[in-house]
Amino acid sequence: xxxxxxxxxxxxxxxxxxxxxxxxxxxxxxxxxxxxxxxxxxxxxxxxxxxxxxxxxxxxxxxxxxxxxxxxxxxxxxxxxxxxxxxxxxxxxxxxxxxxxxxxxxxxxxxxxxxxxxxxxxxxxxxxxxxxxxxxxxxxxxxxxxxxxxxxxxxxxxxxxxxxxxxxxxxxxxxxxxxxxxxxxxxxxxxxxxxxxxxxxxxxxxxxxxxxxxxxxxxxxxxxxxxxxxxxxxxxxxxxxxxxxxxxxxxxxxxxxxxxxxxxxxxxxxxxxxxxxxxxxxxxxxxxxxxxxxxxxxxxxxxxxxxxxxxxxxxxxxxxxxxxxxxxxxxxxxxxxxxxxxxxxxxxxxxxxxxxxxxxxxxxxxxxxxxxxxxxxxxxxxxxxxxxxxxxxxxxxxxxxxxxxxxxxxxxxxxxxxxxxxxxxxxxxxxxxxxxxxxxxxxxxxxxxxxxxxxxxxxxxxxxxxxxxxxxxxxxxxxxxxxxxxxxxxxxxxxxxxxxxxxxxxxxxxxxxxxxxxxxxxxxxxxxxxxxxxxxxxxxxxxxxxxxxxxxxxxxxxxxxxxxxxxxxxxxx
Amino acid sequence: xxxxxxxxxxxxxxxxxxxxxxxxxxxxxxxxxxxxxxxxxxxxxxxxxxxxx
Numbered sequence: 124x125x126x127x128x129x130x131x132x133x134x135x136x137x138x139x140x141x142x143x144x145x146x147x148x149x150x151x152x153x154x155x156x157x158x159x160x161x162x163x164x165x166x167x168x169x170x171x172x173x174x175x176x177x178x179x180x181x182x183x184x185x186x187x188x189x190x191x192x193x194x195x196x197x198x199x200x201x202x203x204x205x206x207x208x209x210x211x212x213x214x215x216x217x218x219x220x221x222x223x224x225x226x227x228x229x230x231x232x233x234x235x236x237x238x239x240x241x242x243x244x245x246x247x248x249x250x251x252x253x254x255x256x257x258x259x260x261x262x263x264x265x266x267x268x269x270x271x272x273x274x275x276x277x278x279x280x281x282x283x284x285x286x287x288x289x290x291x292x293x294x295x296x297x298x299x300x301x302x303x304x305x306x307x308x309x310x311x312x313x314x315x316x317x318x319x320x321x322x323x324x325x326x327x328x329x330x331x332x333x334x335x336x337x338x339x340x341x342x343x344x345x346x347x348x349x350x351x352x353x354x355x356x357x358x359x360x361x362x363x364x365x366x367x368x369x370x371x372x373x374x375x376x377x378x379x380x381x382x383x384x385x386x387x388x389x390x391x392x393x394x395x396x397x398x399x400x401x402x403x404x405x406x407x408x409x410x411x412x413x414x415x416x417x418x419x420x421x422x423x424x425x426x427x428x429x430x431x432x433x434x435x436x437x438x439x440x441x442x443x444x445x446x447x448x449x450x451x452x453x454x455x456x457x458x459x460x461x462x463x464x465x466x467x468x469x470x471x472x473x474x475x476x477x478x479x480x481x482x483x484x485x486x487x488x489x490x491x492x493x494x495x496x497x498x499x500x501x502x503x504x505x506x507x508x509x510x511x512x513x514x515x516x517x518x519x520x521x522x523x524x525x526x527x528x529x530x531x532x533x534x535x536x537x538x539x540x541x542x543x544x545x546x547x548x549x550x551x552x553x554x555x556x557x558x559x560x561x562x563x564x565x566x567x568x569x570x571x572x573x574x575x576x577x578x579x580x581x582x583x584x585x586x587x588x589x590x591x592x593x594x595x596x597x598x599x600x601x602x603x604x605x606x607x608x609x610x611x612x613x614x615x616x617x618x619x620x621x622x623x624x625x626x627x628x629x630x631x632x633x634x635x636x637x638x639x640x641x642x643x644x645x646x647x648x649x650x651x652x653x654x655x656x657x658x659x660x661x662x663x664x665x666x667x668x669x670x671x672x673x674x675x676x677x678x679x680x681x682x683x684x685x686x687x688x689x690x691x692x693x694x695x696x
Numbered sequence: 697x698x699x700x701x702x703x704x705x706x707x708x709x710x711x712x713x714x715x716x717x718x719x720x721x722x723x724x725x726x727x728x729x730x731x732x733x734x735x736x737x738x739x740x741x742x743x744x745x746x747x748x749x
Contacts (some may be wrong), residue, residue, distance in 0.1 A: 223703065241709060294719060294720070295721070297719050309713070309716070309717050310717075315716070318722065319722075319726075322722055322723050322726035322727070323721060323726065325726075325727055326726060326727045326730055326731070329727070330735065333735075350742065352742050352745070353739065353742045353743075354734070356738040356741075356742055357738075357739070360730065360734060360735055364730075393712075396716050397712075397716075400715075400716060400722070403722055403725060403726040404725060404726065404729050405729075406728075407726075407730035407734065408730055408733055409733050410730075410734060411738070414738075419741065419742060419745045420738065420742075421741050421742050424737055427733065428733060428734055432733065539731060562738055600701075603721050690705060
């Protein structure tokens with residue numbers, strides 16, 4: 124069976140160029156789709172990020188910027204634009220890069236890719252229009268019986284169909300590359316990580332279709348009722364799994380960035396692939412942790428899906444948390460930075476925003492998003508902070524400080540290699556990941572702190588000024604929400620710098636020609652490392668072992684501190 | 697193909713590697729497992745909640 128018999132619309136020929144920095148053969152059709160998806164991603168990040176700043180300034184009690192109706196409208200738009208549109212547009216770019224470019228292959232059916240892209244654009248615009256019209260302030264989760272306008276749901280459905288086409292082209296390109304022998308043996312680890320993301324995306328989109336199509340029909344008046352609990356169960360298979368696409372995608376980018384910038388090979392291909400395999404099997408099941416306080420769901424369903432199966436996916440993340448810094452340490456020691464425990468880390472390319480973005484993402488994702496995710500996913504501990512602002516604190520640790528920062532870092536590689544433009548304002552680009560990362564880490568930590576003190580998520584007014592029965596939060600809770608606002612401003616400054624640098628580079632950056640020396644250079648031979656199967660030979664990792672030990676100590680301490688808090692909720696005397 | 701290549705014994709590919717090298721098998725597993733454990737079981741839980749009278 125040939126590739127042509129599998130995919131009907133494959134062009135007979137493709138136009139290629141060879142990247143002078145990586146040696147990779149780049150299908151120009153794939154390159155155009157990567158550029159289009161990356162540009163769309165940044166546009167929706169700018170919109171969603173601005174909305175996020177408005178949300179944070181409203182939840183800062185001393186500022187309290189927006190009135191209640193505008194707050195819920197903007198919060199809805201913020202969720203949709205950053206949790207769906209920004210990340211999934213960027214993930215489409217990753218899928219095209221990890222398949223066609225890393226496998227030196229032509230992209231399957233680029234015209235279908237453009238159809239998918241147009242559907243995604245139309246869908247994202249339709250949902251934004253519905254939100255801005257003011258009748259669809261149902262927030263990202265859109266739980267019934269709250270009802271949005273039909274084009275709110277239809278927009279998300281169209282967006283999902285477009286993304287599904289992108290996933291289909293990723294699988295089709297894998298088939299073509301294998302048939303045409305553009306790679307030998309197993310696919311590269313980065314492509315395997317992207318495959319993991321694509322598989323989770325298929326489950327995510329299918330679940331979204333199962334629940335959003337009837338909800339759309341309900342909003343049209345064609346269905347009389349949507350059961351709220353049934354909606355929650357199926358919706359979270361989309362809502363949470365969409366964030367697991369991110370995890371797989373940004374872990375792939377960690378490996379890619381490490382390979383391209385310091386020549387890092389995986390410590391063990393088998394171990395890293397097994398960790399991704401654990402994601403494929405178990406990561407989506409963590410959706411159940413959103414329903415741990417639902418009385419209609421049985422404890423067995425909750426515990427099997429979270430405390431048992433989710434921990435297997437967490438183990439996968441902890442494996443990556445060892446192997447990514449370990450691969451960097453091994454490569455740096457091979458590159459001559461072999462003195463002491465941490466010369467490899469001190470002499471890492473911290474001035475390259477691609478590296479700093481990647482490494483900060485790794486640290487923040489593990490320490491903030493990862494540890495808090497395990498605590499939230501434990502049924503007993505979940506009651507401590509369920510539906511408090513701790514929950515957005517956790518997912519800002521994963522999606523903002525983890526995924527978004529990793530995607531920003533990768534953009535500084537994509538701009539010269541795919542857009543073929545030199546990055547403008549390199550000094551601003553250098554500080555951008557630090558500003559955004561520190562801001563994002565701050566908002567995550569302070570929201571988690573406020574949530575631990577009982578501040579509700581999504582509530583417009585933490586002073587409850589119009590409540591018939593008064594309630595006052597502690598001074599500490601107000602302090603936390605104020606600090607959250609300050610760090611949101613820092614993150615927003617980092618976000619604005621990112622958007623300005625990307626837009627200015629895309630339109631006005633110096634066109635890269637043959638022999639051009641990059642401002643932020645790549646490791647010689649990094650392209651071959653990223654695009655081939657192969658593990659590091661006999662690595663020494665004393666520094667990584669210390670870092671991982673620190674992580675475990677923090678993890679265990681925080682986990683058991685929460686059990687201590689729990690034990691104090693109901694005192695038995 | 698040379699005669700040397702024809703005579704070379706085929707190297708046995710480990711089962712785990714065969715699984716990890718099969719994107720469509722992985723797709724099947726990655727969709728089926730959460731569908732059964734999370735979605736179908738979850739929907740059955742909701743459907744078994746008695747109606748209020």
